[in-house]
Amino acid sequence: MLNEKKQSPPADRGQFVASIVFFLGLGTLMPWNFFMTASQYFNERLTVLNVTSNGTCVTTPKNYNYDSWMALLSQLPLLLFTLLNSFLYQWVRERIRVVFSLIVILLLFSLTAALVKVQMQPDAFFSVTMATIWFINMFNAVLQGSLFGLVGLLPPRYSTLFMSGQGLAGIFAAVAMLCSILSNAEKRSAALGYFITPCVATLGTLLCYLLLPHLEFARFYLSRGESDNVDQSQEFLSSSDKKLSSKELEASESFSEEGRERSSVLAVFRKIWMMALCVTLVFTVTLSVFPVITVRVQTVYKDNAAWDKVFTCVCCFIVFNVMDLVGRSAPSLFQWPSKRSPLFPVVVLSRLVFIPLLMTCNVKDSKLTVLFSHDCAFVVIIALFAFSNGYLASLCMSYAPQLVRSKDGETAGSLMPFFLVLGLALGASLSFLLGKLV
Incomplete structure (x- = not known):
């Protein structure tokens, strides 16, 4: 039964x-x-x-x-x-x-x-x-x-x-x-x-x-993964009231053992490699210019001492973190592209455009031509930059466990942070080069 x-x-x-x-x-x-x-x-x-x-102290x-x-x-x-x-x-x-x-x-x-x-x-x-x-x-x-x-x-x-x-x-x-x-x-x-x-x-x-x-x-x-494995093996064993033959008993034991086993780390990675690559690229782009380039952007209203004092904190850090949070929360309302859509990696790659956009803002002592000098331009660019970072990163981390069996969800969830941090490390390394170019 x-x-x-x-x-x-x-x-x-x-x-x-x-x-x-x-x-x-x-x-x-x-x-x-x-x-x-x-x-x-x-x-x-x-x-x-x-x-x-003369006895004076100098730091x-x-x-x-x-x-x-x-x-x-x-x-x-x-x-x-x-x-x-x-x-x-x-x-x-x-x-x-x-x-x-x-x-x-x-x-x-x-x-x-x-x-x-x-x-x-x-x-x-x-x-x-x-x-x-x-x-x-x-x-x-x-x-x-x-x-x-x-x-x-x-x-x-x-x-x-x-x-x-x-x-x-x-x-x-x-x-x-x-x-x-x-x-x-x-x-x-x-x-x-x-x-x-x-x-x-x-x-x-x-x-x-x-x-x-x-x-x-x-x-x-x-506890669902463990419960599912037990249910599957019990259903197999009780699927018939007749006495099991030796071959059927051996097959049931093999099924039960296979149901309890998790996939290897490599097997899980083969299923989530696209999400892993995407989250790496998202944070590589972000850390390559934030904050090494963005903190050097200055206001055009230098005569306003009060605004000049808080400009970087407000327009760089607060705007970035607020929009990043909005982006991380957005997938609870809508999710586009879908996890298997070929457009997903294309959208992630499109964030590369933010690197030249931010490098051509009103960066102090910039070697490049300033294309976006006004404060509003910088705020709009960094707001979109931060929103896309939070949104796409959240989608990657949410999609990865969905691409594997429920019992492998923990493995996928544990693998993804490595690629997230790999993106941070690559972005931080790239920031040294971009910082010298500006």
Whole structure:
């Protein structure tokens, strides 16, 4: 006798699971975004205090190449450990990976917050900061890959919500940057506030993750793959009331074993390679000009000191992050092109046009001919640039798990962040060349 009809999925009561997934996305990127906004604080800490012959103190900046080392020691561990996580999930349980990563990130940011009030020699402070950057990104890579894999087991719109949460983290960072510019607070007090905020956010992320399996809607989807395998084998075994022959019994055992097995990482990649390539290209284009080129764009209203002071923060960072969030949220309303449409890679390739468009804006001391000098032109270009980044990236991350079996959704979800980070690394590398051309 065949099993009864499969149980229909429960409702997401009060949209609790949706809210948690959104906050998980927010929590994964908000700590690092807040870390980035405090770059001025780090540069000021990395100064050497010299005493002249007449007894006066002079602060002499030492060339630590902080920004270059920060970029290198953030992208490298993200790339390496996102790849490692694609294989790590097969040996280490997801719960252990996520909880351990969040606890380590919380401790590292607590240490960074505590060091705000501790006097240290620049060399020692630089070493501690670089080590913190490395380990935060190392565990953040494992965290993001694990959570993308978890979200891949839920319905597609939850992947979009997760990406939207990550987009909101950038807005928080941009608003914090604006507040720091307009604020008259003492710099170290502001820095302490920066690092307490991601500590609280990381703790909230941990609590949300621990709550998720206790919600009926999430529990249904997270355990569905295992349940489906058991149902399939039971249906096969009970498909006839007659006694099974030895050959039929052997075939049923083979079927049951095959149903329980997941596809290999390579087999999953063969099904999602187009989405992987597209998300790589999306972020390569984005990081090649943002922020290395966009932060150099200046306002035409140089006489307005107040506007000149906040122009980069508002027109570059806030506009970018707001439109990126809008783009990440848009797939919940419409999805075009479809996941199997030949137009999808064409649309992704079309974003290459933003590179020359942004390079020919009103960039300070530009070697190129300025074609878009007005502030409004720059705002329109970067708004479209950011929207397409968020929209296409969200589609890629949402489509990939749909191209494989439900039991392979976690594998696909864990693979995609590697290609996302690969795009970030390639874009950051390309930005050095484009920065010299402008």
